[in-house]
Structure formats: structure tokens, C-alpha cells
Amino acid sequence: MLGLDKKDTTLLIVVAVLALFAPFLLNPFPTESALAQFNAGYPDLMQRFVIFGIFAIGFNILFGLTGYLSFGHAAFLGVGSYAAVWMFKLLGYNVVPGIILSVIVAGVFALLIGFISLRRSGIYFSILTLAFAQMSFAMAYSVLTPITNGETGLQVYSSDNPLFQTATDPNVPHLFGLVMRESYTMKVGAWSFSFNNGYYLCAILMLVAFYISIRIFRSPFGLMLRAVKSNQQRMNYTGLSARPYTLAAFVISGMYAGLAGGLLASMDPLAGAERMQWTASGEVVLMTILGGAGTLIGPVLGAGFIKYFENIFSKINESTLHGWFSWLPDPIEDPLVWLLEHFIGGGWALTLGTLFMLVVIFLPGGLVEGGQRIGRLISGKSRGTEDETGKPAATSHPAE
Amino acid sequence: MGILEVKNVNKRFGGLQALGNVNLSVAENTVHAIIGPNGAGKSTLLNVLVGKLIPDTGSVMFDGKSVLGRAPYEINQMGISRVFQTPEIFGDLTVMENMMIPCFAKRDGAFELNPLASVGKQTDIVERAEQMLIDMKMIDKRHMHAASMSRGDKRRLEIGMCLSQQPRLLLLDEPTAGMARADTNNTIDLLKQIKAERDITIAIIEHDMHVVFSLAERITVLAQGTPLVEDTPDKIKGHPKVREAYLGESA
Amino acid sequence: MDDIILQILNGLDKGSAYALIALGLTLIFGTLGVVNFAHGALFMIGAFCAVTLQKLLSLERIEVSATEKTAWGTPLEIKTPYAELWFGHDFGAAIIDWSVPLAILFAIPVMLAIGYVMERGLIKHFYKRPHADQILVTFGLAIVLQELIKHYYGANPIPTPAPSAFRGSFDFGVLLGFDAGSIIYPYWRMVYFAFSAVIIGAVFAFLQFTTFGMVVRAGMADRETVGLLGINIDRRFTIMFGLAAAVAGLAGVMYTPINSPNYHMGMDFLVLSFVVVVVGGMGSLPGAVLAGFLLGILESFASYSPIKNFFETWLFLPSIDQIIIYLVAIIILLTRPRGLMGRKGVMED
Amino acid sequence: FTNEPTGGTVTLGFNVPQTGPYADEGMDELRAFELAVEHLNNGGGCLDTFSSKALKGNGILGKQVKFVTGDTQTKSDAARASAKSMIEKDGAIMISGGSSSGVAVAVQGLCQEAGIIFMAGLTHSNDTTGKDKKKNGFRHFFNAYMSGAALAPVLQKAYGSDRKAYHLTADYTWGWTQQESIQAATEALGWQTVNNVLTPLAATDFSAYIAPVLNSGADVLILNHYGGNMVNSLTQAVQFGLRDKMANGKQFEVVVPLYSELMAKGAGANIKGVFGSTNWSWTLQDAGTQAFVKAFGAKYGFPPSNAAQTCYAQTLLYADAVERAGSFNPCAVAEALEGFEFDGLGNGPTLYRADDHQCFKDVLVMKGKESPANEYDALEVVEVTPRAQVEYAPDHPMFAGGDLGQCNPGA
Amino acid sequence: MNVKPDFSNSANQAATAPAFLSVWDLHAYYGESYIVQGVSFNVHEGEILALLGRNGAGKTSTLRAIARLGNPELRHGEIWLDHQPLHSMTSYQAASVGLGLVPEDRRIIPGLTVEENLQLAQIAPPIGWSIDRIYELFPRLGERRKQEGVTLSGGEQQMLAIGRALCRDIKVLLLDEPYEGLAPVIVDEIEKTLIKIKELGITTVIVEQNAVRALELSDRAVILDTGSVVFDGSAAEVLENEELRAEYLAI
Numbered sequence A: 001m002l003g004l005d006k007k008d009t010t011l012l013i014v015v016a017v018l019a020l021f022a023p024f025l026l027n028p029f030p031t032e033s034a035l036a037q038f039n040a041g042y043p044d045l046m047q048r049f050v051i052f053g054i055f056a057i058g059f060n061i062l063f064g065l066t067g068y069l070s071f072g073h074a075a076f077l078g079v080g081s082y083a084a085v086w087m088f089k090l091l092g093y094n095v096v097p098g099i100i101l102s103v104i105v106a107g108v109f110a111l112l113i114g115f116i117s118l119r120r121s122g123i124y125f126s127i128l129t130l131a132f133a134q135m136s137f138a139m140a141y142s143v144l145t146p147i148t149n150g151e152t153g154l155q156v157y158s159s160d161n162p163l164f165q166t167a168t169d170p171n172v173p174h175l176f177g178l179v180m181r182e183s184y185t186m187k188v189g190a191w192s193f194s195f196n197n198g199y200y201l202c203a204i205l206m207l208v209a210f211y212i213s214i215r216i217f218r219s220p221f222g223l224m225l226r227a228v229k230s231n232q233q234r235m236n237y238t239g240l241s242a243r244p245y246t247l248a249a250f251v252i253s254g255m256y257a258g259l260a261g262g263l264l265a266s267m268d269p270l271a272g273a274e275r276m277q278w279t280a281s282g283e284v285v286l287m288t289i290l291g292g293a294g295t296l297i298g299p300v301l302g303a304g305f306i307k308y309f310e311n312i313f314s315k316i317n318e319s320t321l322h323g324w325f326s327w328l329p330d331p332i333e334d335p336l337v338w339l340l341e342h343f344i345g346g347g348w349a350l351t352l353g354t355l356f357m358l359v360v361i362f363l364p365g366g367l368v369e370g371g372q373r374i375g376r377l378i379s380g381k382s383r384g385t386e387d388e389t390g391k392p393a394a395t396s397h398p399a400e
Numbered sequence B: 001m002g003i004l005e006v007k008n009v010n011k012r013f014g015g016l017q018a019l020g021n022v023n024l025s026v027a028e029n030t031v032h033a034i035i036g037p038n039g040a041g042k043s044t045l046l047n048v049l050v051g052k053l054i055p056d057t058g059s060v061m062f063d064g065k066s067v068l069g070r071a072p073y074e075i076n077q078m079g080i081s082r083v084f085q086t087p088e089i090f091g092d093l094t095v096m097e098n099m100m101i102p103c104f105a106k107r108d109g110a111f112e113l114n115p116l117a118s119v120g121k122q123t124d125i126v127e128r129a130e131q132m133l134i135d136m137k138m139i140d141k142r143h144m145h146a147a148s149m150s151r152g153d154k155r156r157l158e159i160g161m162c163l164s165q166q167p168r169l170l171l172l173d174e175p176t177a178g179m180a181r182a183d184t185n186n187t188i189d190l191l192k193q194i195k196a197e198r199d200i201t202i203a204i205i206e207h208d209m210h211v212v213f214s215l216a217e218r219i220t221v222l223a224q225g226t227p228l229v230e231d232t233p234d235k236i237k238g239h240p241k242v243r244e245a246y247l248g249e250s251a
Numbered sequence C: 001m002d003d004i005i006l007q008i009l010n011g012l013d014k015g016s017a018y019a020l021i022a023l024g025l026t027l028i029f030g031t032l033g034v035v036n037f038a039h040g041a042l043f044m045i046g047a048f049c050a051v052t053l054q055k056l057l058s059l060e061r062i063e064v065s066a067t068e069k070t071a072w073g074t075p076l077e078i079k080t081p082y083a084e085l086w087f088g089h090d091f092g093a094a095i096i097d098w099s100v101p102l103a104i105l106f107a108i109p110v111m112l113a114i115g116y117v118m119e120r121g122l123i124k125h126f127y128k129r130p131h132a133d134q135i136l137v138t139f140g141l142a143i144v145l146q147e148l149i150k151h152y153y154g155a156n157p158i159p160t161p162a163p164s165a166f167r168g169s170f171d172f173g174v175l176l177g178f179d180a181g182s183i184i185y186p187y188w189r190m191v192y193f194a195f196s197a198v199i200i201g202a203v204f205a206f207l208q209f210t211t212f213g214m215v216v217r218a219g220m221a222d223r224e225t226v227g228l229l230g231i232n233i234d235r236r237f238t239i240m241f242g243l244a245a246a247v248a249g250l251a252g253v254m255y256t257p258i259n260s261p262n263y264h265m266g267m268d269f270l271v272l273s274f275v276v277v278v279v280g281g282m283g284s285l286p287g288a289v290l291a292g293f294l295l296g297i298l299e300s301f302a303s304y305s306p307i308k309n310f311f312e313t314w315l316f317l318p319s320i321d322q323i324i325i326y327l328v329a330i331i332i333l334l335t336r337p338r339g340l341m342g343r344k345g346v347m348e349d
Numbered sequence D: 001f002t003n004e005p006t007g008g009t010v011t012l013g014f015n016v017p018q019t020g021p022y023a024d025e026g027m028d029e030l031r032a033f034e035l036a037v038e039h040l041n042n043g044g045g046c047l048d049t050f051s052s053k054a055l056k057g058n059g060i061l062g063k064q065v066k067f068v069t070g071d072t073q074t075k076s077d078a079a080r081a082s083a084k085s086m087i088e089k090d091g092a093i094m095i096s097g098g099s100s101s102g103v104a105v106a107v108q109g110l111c112q113e114a115g116i117i118f119m120a121g122l123t124h125s126n127d128t129t130g131k132d133k134k135k136n137g138f139r140h141f142f143n144a145y146m147s148g149a150a151l152a153p154v155l156q157k158a159y160g161s162d163r164k165a166y167h168l169t170a171d172y173t174w175g176w177t178q179q180e181s182i183q184a185a186t187e188a189l190g191w192q193t194v195n196n197v198l199t200p201l202a203a204t205d206f207s208a209y210i211a212p213v214l215n216s217g218a219d220v221l222i223l224n225h226y227g228g229n230m231v232n233s234l235t236q237a238v239q240f241g242l243r244d245k246m247a248n249g250k251q252f253e254v255v256v257p258l259y260s261e262l263m264a265k266g267a268g269a270n271i272k273g274v275f276g277s278t279n280w281s282w283t284l285q286d287a288g289t290q291a292f293v294k295a296f297g298a299k300y301g302f303p304p305s306n307a308a309q310t311c312y313a314q315t316l317l318y319a320d321a322v323e324r325a326g327s328f329n330p331c332a333v334a335e336a337l338e339g340f341e342f343d344g345l346g347n348g349p350t351l352y353r354a355d356d357h358q359c360f361k362d363v364l365v366m367k368g369k370e371s372p373a374n375e376y377d378a379l380e381v382v383e384v385t386p387r388a389q390v391e392y393a394p395d396h397p398m399f400a401g402g403d404l405g406q407c408n409p410g411a
Numbered sequence E: 001m002n003v004k005p006d007f008s009n010s011a012n013q014a015a016t017a018p019a020f021l022s023v024w025d026l027h028a029y030y031g032e033s034y035i036v037q038g039v040s041f042n043v044h045e046g047e048i049l050a051l052l053g054r055n056g057a058g059k060t061s062t063l064r065a066i067a068r069l070g071n072p073e074l075r076h077g078e079i080w081l082d083h084q085p086l087h088s089m090t091s092y093q094a095a096s097v098g099l100g101l102v103p104e105d106r107r108i109i110p111g112l113t114v115e116e117n118l119q120l121a122q123i124a125p126p127i128g129w130s131i132d133r134i135y136e137l138f139p140r141l142g143e144r145r146k147q148e149g150v151t152l153s154g155g156e157q158q159m160l161a162i163g164r165a166l167c168r169d170i171k172v173l174l175l176d177e178p179y180e181g182l183a184p185v186i187v188d189e190i191e192k193t194l195i196k197i198k199e200l201g202i203t204t205v206i207v208e209q210n211a212v213r214a215l216e217l218s219d220r221a222v223i224l225d226t227g228s229v230v231f232d233g234s235a236a237e238v239l240e241n242e243e244l245r246a247e248y249l250a251i
């Protein structure tokens, strides 16, 4: 289907179903229950899952296929956001021009940076991209304040007078009148599920992005990118020029980042400079590795994983803990709460740090490998029979 | 006038004259062997031919066009393919994928942006790569990870990759080193067969005299960076200087 | 002119801080080939060694006042440091005063132990893993270390002053024939500079005049073959790692009087130290040190307001001080393929 | 309206930095919030001293108060994500907290769009109630203009009218507005401004900025820095011997216009004798302050910071406004808060001005104490600047450009 | 004191004297692929043993397992060298009891000069030949002592790899394709060296595709096929037995 083989089609369908039913899947606990804290099915977080999923999918096209580790990809996310907010300021709150422009601007920006940075490889390339992104961040934070609104972040003011904004248009981002922030809430017994317009727009674009990424992985172009990673020398002596390939991959992944940035701004019309900081670039690197670099679905999983812990664990506080464990006798409750307190609220980073280590130590192929192990356990296949070439399955089929 | 004309090429590495005034002419559709002691500059000469090294002076013309100053991929696109002394393959890819890449390079040129095409649907490429694997007797290894093959197999794969490009000039740097005798003979047969089937010029570096004398139509002996003699195999075999400096008593 | 000299002095000092941090990093990153995102955390832990020692030395005996009360109604606590109780008021106070230099002695074993545990327990398993995995695991570790420190010491900077003997500043002005007071430079920064020079010299001597450096470099390039030559490369890697941790830690200890330490100081320096190491060239110790000083001095000059203004008016580059390091890094990496003095083949793919 | 409470409880959202450099300040704010919720539900604390007697200690409008917390990370993106989760997931009706102006402005904008009341925590930039003011947002904290207005007379008294000032300014919006305010206030005294150098937010070593001050001809250094920037720049200024130096025949001085207790702690002995301003101090003697300090100290064992006091006051003020309006509807609440005058929460009689939602109250000028009695006693109040002296017209140029807009009750 | 087990009824049919290096029932894996499938043989002190087989037969893997390199992983089997249990050692420990391996792709260490490559071999005891003596054996290395090892020509690298092994005081030398890439004259040289080494009492196992040359030099031969021993006997026997050669060596 859609020019994909059976396995890829299945994967795409699974992802599509997951994305479509995310409002149910992410809200498994009744609203009033103690575990509702772990529900992630509210619009903002769901949007973030798919938007950062797009970001990571794009990053993976560069890193997973070519092995070029960019440490400045957040710059493209940032310019994408700025471009989109500027469109809102100038043209009006319809998200279409913003999203289109964010992709284009990020692509052009990636072309410039990529053209220069790709003159080097390995760590030298990483540091070049980092330097460009950090420069962009520093400028956006202070010098370019007239364009970026600095520390506060670029936003739409009522004095902006967009060109095409009519009185009847919603005064928030919308898609031809479909307001992004609006949701339909469905109550089923003790559960409540919200279906948000913005989320579905993002999810559809994510599916498109995912589909394109599968196609890229399976294309001759994708094969060449893997060849770059494997042996550039051989590539050159086989009559292939590695530079245009890597540059194309860089620009494509920059456009993905721009799309993610544009969507972020479309869901919430504010573009902050921190989006371009090295920590943001680092985050997408972590997402990709955590999920499984070079795999199709890994980056999406990694993005979800990180955003989940950041947003859910940071909101648990001591009194929530006491609420959960109040049924325990005090001498047990207090030490338990004391211990868990390290990992919640302001300690969410500790949870994340610990999980990073555990995942990378025990699941060398990232979360995808975890999934495969579970799959194997279920299907009862022993590892030895996986394939006869002697290479573990995770690496010989890099796109699982 | 040969298809490859090397004139007055010099190359120094620091104090070492690796190539000194090398003149070489390789006639079209011949197998030309370059032999010589270790460190004579044979690989260096090949490096100059494929654009890996730029000589200090001199000129290299392929089919009437200069190759100097061109990037390796451009030189390859002109029709020169090279097999390296230590196998250079795409270790992370499967054998089949390894074989497909040169086929793509041959068909699409140095760069082609086709991110939405599907590798599996490129039937011409798949067929060609499969045929080459069959020719190389490696078809049963098609799904194998190239890096986990034994070294002899890697070398055969690399030769196959170069041949699948149908180059006009094939440069082989010790293609049968470390290859079992049977495979060496197979390779010789393969090269002979290819030679017979299509117009191809082969320049080969080898220390295995069995290979050299089975294939070569002309031989250049290189010593300390300069050609010592150039002649037919029979003459070279009997050449006293060559025997002393290179072949030793065993030849 | 006097301002220029001042900026050079400042640059040297900033440079020595960069150089020292980069030196530790390049031992792990440039020599062992491990992308160590926890290096900043090691630096931070070094600084907290000083904090801890200061806290330990100034542990107080708490007596509850019978009569006085605090503004919120609890009884007032009267605190006396044990050091003063045990060693007498003056000597006790002097020990507390000297806690930062004393922390050097404290930090060396602590950092070596941390380095040892970290290498044996974690990093050892990651030499052969892809750099990406190394990034993930060391970043995770850095967060864990950082959060633990935050949990016990809070997020606020903790003042750790230099001994009072070093608190003033030295007047170079008179020495160099300028007006008195026109070029003054804090004593502690001079100490820091000297200390860096000694550490850098010692590490160089250790690696250049012994075969240790060569063996470790060889081990990084090809562990297997080095093992075939009878060399226990694991042990040397551990030593190297411990050494790097100690260098990072000492850099941290000595830095505390300049900047009050806080739990995220490591992350603040992390990116910069990677830039310094790479600009210096992978695998080159002198490169890292040179790049540290170069970037430090350039940054110092770019922060000097006449120069800032010059860039702003003539080159339309306002706030050059914010981007100078990255700008210089880009220029150097584009003009020299492997940074200033990088070795071929180290982390180039 | 958005998140109208229907059950027996009402949820407030406390959005404070829990990671990053301001985590300790965030923790302190959180403590104050918890205390405020306790008092709202059970009475006590400032409920007894507050001039408005609408609050009964039985929750808000009879509904038990619950709260959710989140981490702003001192990043506008993260702060908005966290606020959105409180609004979308937890049904928070009001958001409060924060420790920086960028975050305050960003979250205020979000609350305006979502139809939620935002009670700003620590935010000092003029913009929050200036060009970025919003109908749904309210600021109890003072601002940069007020710092200038309060500090200037004290500086004049202490250092005279003939001074040359050198500014180091954090290179982002808050730094700029503060610098602008202080420069205006000091120049009005007759001081000259020798130079203003912008320093990167990420800077940790300020030596290269401080050294040139030595020979600049200035005799006062004004540090428009906050948090870690301020701790480091002040520490280093002292290290460079600026405070021991004579310039133009006068003792060289350093001024830190905006103080916080935690910064004072971080800078240690270096702040001794340095002037600055704060919104509030636990050492004040009025009844409101004492009631709060007592409650806070009894619960946590140490006195609250002025950020904490702001958050506490904001929570009570919100609850009180709801009671008085008789509705949780943000528009009704806003109306009740606008022009509201009250006393008994510290700082004396206070006005929530309707024109820009800025609080007007006495401002404190502080000085680093020479011999602190304990670790919470680093600063002493030099002067309580009366409210009249820090007031300004709503259309003052430093606050121009904004528009409160319409109240948004949301869905 | 570790005692060598009695392997008298093992696969070693030529056991006449007590074995110096005993390899007993090795099973080794690359990840999950089972490559060395129960290899056993004995080598006597001072003997030269030729280990032969086609490409991919498992020769290299066997040598690597004996040298205790991590890959392939030795899951079962015992290796005794002069009463020392190599199977319970790591590679550097094995090296320190007198095992030397010249690996198949030479493994010259990048970034180190020729001389440093040699020095590296003399860091851990036991130390063998002096560096000067190596230069005497291979004057070419002496000329290139300051050059980075990996830029040597293929043959020079081979000399360096052998020289490096001799820098250590070895009891058993494992050579993986030592003649590969060497000019015939140099092969003659190396052959002489190996004889010299033998005279010094060093036991040698040689893997070589040039089977005839290897056999002429060796006392005994072991032939591997798909990871198991298919022949164990005297070298002369292989040279005489056409059938055997045709089946397993294709010569």
C-alpha cells in the first residue's frame, strides 16, 4: 500500500491507529482517581508528543542514516517557530501560511548552515552545528529582540493588525476557522477524553512526515545515506559524491524541524528563544538515541518518553505522594515519600537521568530494542534463530 | 596512444621520493600488470590515478582527458574503478546492498535526489546486482552483513562492486591477496571472461606471480618509485634485474 | 594601554579556567574517545568538595537559647563551630578560612575514587559502544549527579570565599609604571593561574615523558592489538579516567572563590569545554590548552566595551562578546580541518 | 467560563521554577502557596490581619481549595506547557507563581488567551504591567521603575549628588528596563552615567567587564543583574577591590538595584554595605508581615523570602476577590481586583491599580548588613519608601505601548 | 601449579612428544553465530604447524580464540600453553605468558610511528628482541622509523607486524597470513626468518593461503573446514595426498 512493503504498511497503520486513538490510550485512568496524575491525554501534551515526534523523525533522517550528529538542530525548530508567529502577526491567525513558511525558512537556514558545516565530519561537524545554533540562540535572546522579542518570546499583539485577519476570524490560531485550541470532550463514566483540533492537525502531519520518512529509508537516496555512514571512502571511489547527499539529508531534516517549530507556534502562538538553545538540540539527540537511532519508530518513542516524564513527573508533588500512600502506616509512608520525593516535582530530571542510564545500559538499541525483546518473549522465539547471518536483528534490519 | 597516459609524475612524502618521473602508457583493452618490491610506489601510483593523491608534478590523462584535480567521484564517473589493497566495502550494509550501490552510481550519476523512490522497485538495478552476485558466486550470501564476512569474501565482493560499474579502466591493487587458491583461480577466470566479453582495460598490482603471468599482457616493474622495465611477461620472467630485485629464487 | 593589560590578565585567567577544564575533558574525550557529558558534573563535584569541606569544618554545635526567641516564635539557636570549640577560636577560624585550599587535599582522593567507580562501573562498558550511547549514558549520569547535589545543597549558589590572606588584589599598575590602582588584579586569580599552570605542566610531564600517554593513545586506536602486546589497557584507562576526574575536580575546587558554586555550574561549562577541546583539535593536549587560552583571551577582549562598540558600529555585530567563542570556533574549524592541533582520524567519523 | 468549578473543590495552579537556577526561589514560593491554601481552607495567617474580611477560612466560596504544581524551568516554553497542563488537565481556575519576567509575560499571555486569571509571582520588569500588560493578569510585585524611584533618594543621601555611574546590565528585557529606570532616576539626582555595558546572560565570569570599570572614571558601579549573574558579578567586583578603591576623591560604591534574600545568601559577605531594593522583608514590623512570618516560620523553621510573600499575598488576594465578586468568573474577579485597596498583607496600604493591574505599596530600600545575626539576616531595611514616592502615571513612557485589552472568560 | 591435562586420546593423531600448546575442543561464537565448532590440536615445542583451510573455514577465528581476544567469544574448550591455562586468561595475560599473534590485517596502530609501534611491544614483560635487532632484520623499517605506521606500504606493514611480535619474548607465535602482500623476495626473507625463529626454539602456528609454501616450511599440518578439524598429520602427508589437497585446499 502507498508504495510500501507489507511490514512497513503494518507499521504505518499501527502508528496511525495509535495516533488516532491517542486521546483514549493516553487517558487510561478515571479522572478522579489517584492515578489520573499519570494520564497524558490532554491537548497540550498530546500535541507535544507528535510535534517532537516530527522533530525526532527528521533528526533521525540525518543522524540515523548518515551518522552525522548535528548538535544544533534546535536552531531550525526555533526559526520555524519565529517564521510561523511572524506570519500570524503579518497575515493573520490561519496556520497554513505559517506552517508552510516555517518549513521553507528552516530549509533555507539549514541549507546555509549545512553547506558550511558539512565541510567537516565527525565531532568537528557536531561542534560547527552547535556553534551556529548557539550563536543563533544568543542573538535571538538579546540582539535580535526587535525580531524575536528576546527573553519574553515572540507573540502576537493586538496592535499588530494582521493583513487578512477579519473581524469574524477567530483571534487564535485556526485552520480555516477550525480553532486549534478547541477540543471536544467526551465523558464515558468516570473517564473523560478530549479530542483536540490542534492535536489532530499535528497528528496528521506527523503521519505524513512518518510516511515520508519510511519512503526515504527505503529509497535509493536512503541507501546512499547509509552508505555515507558506512564508508565514505568507498562511496567516493564508486562515483558518488557524498556532500550533496549529506546536504540534502541535512536540509530535509532541517525542514522537519522547521515543521515541528511551525506547529509548536500554531498550537501556542509564542516562540521563545530557549527553543534554540543547545539543551533543546541536545534533547532531540537524546530522544533519537533513547528511542533507537536509525530505526523508523524509535525517535517517536523517544520523544514521547522524554516529554512524558518532563510534563507528568514534574507535576507530582509531595502532597500528591502523601495522598497516594496515606493508607500505609506512617513509619513506612514517610520514608517511602522521602525516597520518591527525589524523583518527582523538581526531581523529575533525576528520574529522567536515571532512566536514560538504565535504558542505554540494558537496551543498547534503545526503546525499540526493548519492544523487540518483549515481542520475542511473547512470540517465544529464541534469539539464536533470529537470523542466520549472525548479526543481531536490530542492526541488520535498521528500519524496524 | 594508450587509454591511460602517465607522464613525468613525481610524488614526495617529506624526504621520500615515492614516485620519481613515472611514465606509463596503458593500451586500451589490455591487462597491464605493475609489479615491484614492497614500498616501490605501486599503490601510490594508483592513488594518483583515482584522485586520492595529487602528484607534485606530471600529468595523468585518461582517454585524452586529464584526471588531475578532479574529485575521486568524478574520476570514477569517467570510467575508472579501483579495488583497494585492504578491502573497502560498506561494512554496515548487506552484500546485496553493497552490490546495488555501484549500480546506482552507474545509472544515476554522482548524485540523484530520489527520496520517494523505492529500492526494491528498481528492477534493473536489482537484476544487475543479482547477476553480479551470481557471477561472483556470492548469491547465497546476499543478505549477509558485509562486515561479518571472511576477508577473502570481502575482497571478492569489492571486485564485484567495481565490475558491476562496467568501468573502462579497472585498477586492481592485490585483488587476490589472502584469497584461497580456488578463489584466486576463479577470480582469474572471471577477469579473463570479463576481458573477453567487453572492452575493458585492467591495470593490476599483484605479488602473486601466478596471477600476474596468467593475466598480464604487459608488465611494468616499478622499483623505488621509478619504472625499471616494461615488457611482455615472458621477457620479464627472464629479466635478471627483475629476478634479483623482486622475484627472488622462487620464481 | 592599562586597560589592554588588564584584559590580557583577565583573558589569561579565563583562559586558564577553560584550559584546565578542557584538559580534563580531552583526557577522556580526546584520548579515551568517550564523549563524556558528565565532565561538567565532575567539575561541579570538585567545587562541591570545597563546599562540603567548608560545611564540615564549620559544623556547628547548636544550643537552644532559653530566653531569646526568633521572629516566628521558635527558640533562638546559638551556634558555635566545632572547629573553634576544639582548636580554639583563632586557629579554628583560620582552618575554616583556609577551607578552599584545604579542599584540594580533600578533593584529590574523592575525585580519584569517583573517577575509578565511574570508569569501572559504567564507562568501561561503553568504550566500544557508539558515541551516541556514550552521550546518552553520560548525560544521564550528569543529570543524576547534578540532581543529587541539588537535593542536598539546594539550587542557590553557596559562597566559598578564598582565605582572607588572598582576598585583596595586587597592584600591577605601579609595577609596570602606570598609575597606582589602574591595573589591579585579585590575588586569588593569580593563584588560580599559577595553579592551572602547575596542573597543566604536571599532566603534560606525566603524559609526555612517560610512555603512558602513548600506550593510552594506542589503546584508544586499537584496544585489541595493544592487549595482544601484553598490556593491560583497562587498568591504564582507569588511571587515565581517574586522572581526568581529578583534574576536573581540582579545577572546580579552585574555581569556587571566583564563582560561588551551584549545582548547574557543570552544565554551564560543559558546552564550552567541548568547544574548546574540539577547537584545540581532538586528541591533542597542547591543542586543548592553547585553545583554552586563545578563546579565553579573545572572549575577554570582546567583552571590553570599546571593542564591543567597534564591532557594533563598524561591523554591525552588536554583542560580539556573546558569540565570539562560537564565531572563532567556526572560523578555526573551517580553516583548519582538525582544529588547531588535532590528530588525524580521532573522532572524524 | 473556562474551568468553572462545579464540585466541592476549586483548583489553583502554582507554576514555579523547580529546576534550573531559580529552583530554590521556586521552592520557597511553593511553601508560601501551600501555606496560603492551608489558611484559605482553615483560617489563620494573614486572614486575620487582611483588611478585607471576605475570606472565612472555609475555602473559596465555600469550596475546598486544592492545588496543583508545575515546573516552569524558568523557560517561557516550559512554563506555558506546564500552565497549559494545569488548565487543560487539572482544571485550574487561576495560575500563579514564577520567578522571572520573561516567564511571567509568557504565562500571562497564555492565561489571557485561555480565560484564566494570572496572579504573577516574582516579576520585576516594567513590561509585565507595561507593554505586555493583560486584562487577566495582575502583579503584586514592584517593578524596576519603583526600584529606581525608591533607591535614588537613599543613594543621594548616602553618596551625594555628584557621582559617575557605570552600569553592567544583563542583556535581556528585564535588564534593559531596570537599567533604563535606574539611569533615569539617578540622572534626575544629578548623577552622570559613564557607561552601560551589556553582559550576556550566560556569563559566569564578569572579570572582563569589571576590570575596565577601574579606569573608567566612574565611582559607582550599578549591577543590573539578578540571580547567579548578580552573585557572581558582585563577588567579582569585590574581588577586584572596587569597594576598597577611591575614585574621583570618593569611596567607590557598588549598587544592586534588585535584591533577593537568596542572592544575598549566595553572595555571602560581599554584600555588606551594598544598597538595593526589595518588595518586602520579613523583618518588617507591621501586623500583616508578622502574622505571615510567624505562620511560615512555625511551619518551615525559617523566615520567608519576598518572592514567597508575593505568592502568598497573590493567592489570598485572588481568593478574596472571588469572594467579593461572588463568582469565579475571571471577568468578575478582575473587576473586583481592579482599583482594590487593602491593608494587612504587609507593606502597608496597597492599591491594585485598575489602569495597568500593578500594585502600589511601600518599597523597601535594603543594605547588606555588617554583622548578620544568622543566615537569614543578611539584609537590613534602610528605608521604607512611601508609596506616593514610587507612583507614576499609567501612561509613563517606560510603560507605554501596551493595552490591557478585554477581559477573557474563556470558553 | 597448573597441570596440563592428558590429551593422549584426543584428536591429535600425531602426538609423539608431550604437547607444548594444547588446544582442546574449542567452541567459539560471534554473537550468536557458531563459528569454531570443536577444534582440537596439539603443537610440540619448537615445531611449525600449518593451519590451513579455505576462506571462511575459521582459521582466523581459531587463532583469535587462542589469543583470547573477546571476539569470537570462547564458550567452551581449553587451551594450555606450557602448563598455563590460557582459556582462563584475558588476551594481555595470554600475551604475558608468551603468546604472540600477528593478526591478519596487520593491525598497525594508527597515530603511532613505526618506532612507537615497536616500543609499544616492549612495555609489558616479557621483552624479546631489541628494536635495533628488528631493524637489522628489516632494514626498510629502520629507514621509515619516524613515519606513521599506517602509511607504510602493504608489505612494509607486514614486516612491522612481524617485527612487533618478535619484540616480545614469545614462546608461541601465531601467524595469520604472514606472506600476504609481500614481494616474492621478501617472502623468501620471512621464510628464512621463520626458520631462524624456529631455531631459537619458538613454536609457530602459521595460517597461510599459499599452502604449498607453508607446508614446505612446516613440520605438521592441520586442516580446518567449516570450523572443525578435518585433517591432522604431517605436512609431508598433505603435500603428497592429492585428494586431500584437492578437497580442502583446492591445489
Ligand SMILES: Nc1ncnc2c1ncn2[C@@H]1O[C@H](COP(=O)(O)OP(=O)(O)OP(=O)(O)O)[C@@H](O)[C@H]1O
Pocket (backbone or CB within 6 Å): B013, B014, B016, B018, B036, B037, B038, B039, B040, B041, B042, B043, B044, B045, B085, E144, E147, E151, E152, E153, E154, E155, E156, E181
Ligand atoms: N602518506 C605517506 N607518508 C609518508 N610515506 C608514505 C605515505 N604513503 C606511502 N608512503 C611511502 O611511500 C612508499 C611507497 O608506498 P606504496 O604504498 O605506494 O608501496 P607499494 O608499492 O604499494 O608497496 P606494497 O607492495 O608493499 O603495497 C612506501 O615506502 C611508503 O612507506
Ligand SMILES: Nc1ncnc2c1ncn2[C@@H]1O[C@H](COP(=O)(O)OP(=O)(O)OP(=O)(O)O)[C@@H](O)[C@H]1O
Pocket (backbone or CB within 6 Å): A390, B147, B148, B149, B150, B151, B152, B153, B178, B180, E030, E033, E035, E053, E054, E055, E056, E057, E058, E059, E060, E061, E062, E071, E104
Ligand atoms: N566479526 C564477525 N562477525 C560475525 N561473523 C564473522 C566475523 N568474522 C568472521 N565471521 C565469520 O566466521 C567465519 C570464519 O571466518 P574466519 O575469518 O575465521 O575465516 P578464515 O578461515 O580466516 O578465512 P580467510 O581465509 O578468508 O581469512 C566466516 O564465515 C565469517 O563470515
Ligand SMILES: [Mg+2]
Pocket (backbone or CB within 6 Å): B042, B043, B044, B085, B173, E153, E154, E155
Ligand atoms: Mg601497495
Ligand SMILES: [Mg+2]
Pocket (backbone or CB within 6 Å): B150, B151, E059, E060, E061, E104
Ligand atoms: Mg582469515
